[in-house]
Amino acid sequence: PTLVRAYHEKVISHYESPRNVGSLPKNDIDVGTGLVGAPACGDVMKLQIRVDEKGIISDVKFKTFGCGSAIASSSYMTERVKGLSLDDAGKIKNTEIAKELSLPPVKLHCSMLAEDAIRSAIRDYRKKRDTLPDSKKAGY
Numbered sequence: 853p854t855l856v857r858a859y860h861e862k863v864i865s866h867y868e869s870p871r872n873v874g875s876l877p878k879n880d881i882d883v884g885t886g887l888v889g890a891p892a893c894g895d896v897m898k899l900q901i902r903v904d905e906k907g908i909i910s911d912v913k914f915k916t917f918g919c920g921s922a923i924a925s926s927s928y929m930t931e932r933v934k935g936l937s938l939d940d941a942g943k944i945k946n947t948e949i950a951k952e953l954s955l956p957p958v959k960l961h962c963s964m965l966a967e968d969a970i971r972s973a974i975r976d977y978r979k980k981r982d983t984l985p986d987s988k989k990a991g992y
């Protein structure tokens with residue numbers, strides 16, 4: 853019973869008090885921005901990462917204009933990727949989020965938005981880094 857309640861509270865808290873809401877300066881060279889939309893419903897999610905010189909995600913922020921499940925999914929994702937390498941962060945699946953948040957099948961696309969958003973943020977960061985001379989490149 854204790855375990856079940858702890859699980860439940862974790863889920864509820866991502867809905868009621870989402871973590872890491874906000875923005876990072878999108879022109880900073882160490883910031884990657886992912887902006888994705890869900891064709892199914894028109895909801896939009898922005899997720900941003902800041903990457904340190906070792907290629908580790910040191911900060912994460914999100915803004916989601918969408919349903920409660922999309923907001924909870926992005927909140928969960930921000931906590932999940934902080935401290936991870938870009939490769940590890942890019943491997944997180946929406947099915948993990950859906951399971952952690954107990955999303956019903958009709959809300960699967962909401963968690964997909966979070967998976968798309970982190971991948972898109974990583975791509976944006978890498979694209980920016982690729983424009984730098986090798987001596988200035990950090991991480992990946």
Ligand code: FES
Pocket residue numbers: 893894895918919920
């Ligand atoms: Fe309203 Fe997604 S558009 S729940």
Ligand code: FES
Pocket residue numbers: 890892893894895918919920921922959961962965
């Ligand atoms: Fe579309 Fe949740 S993101 S209903």
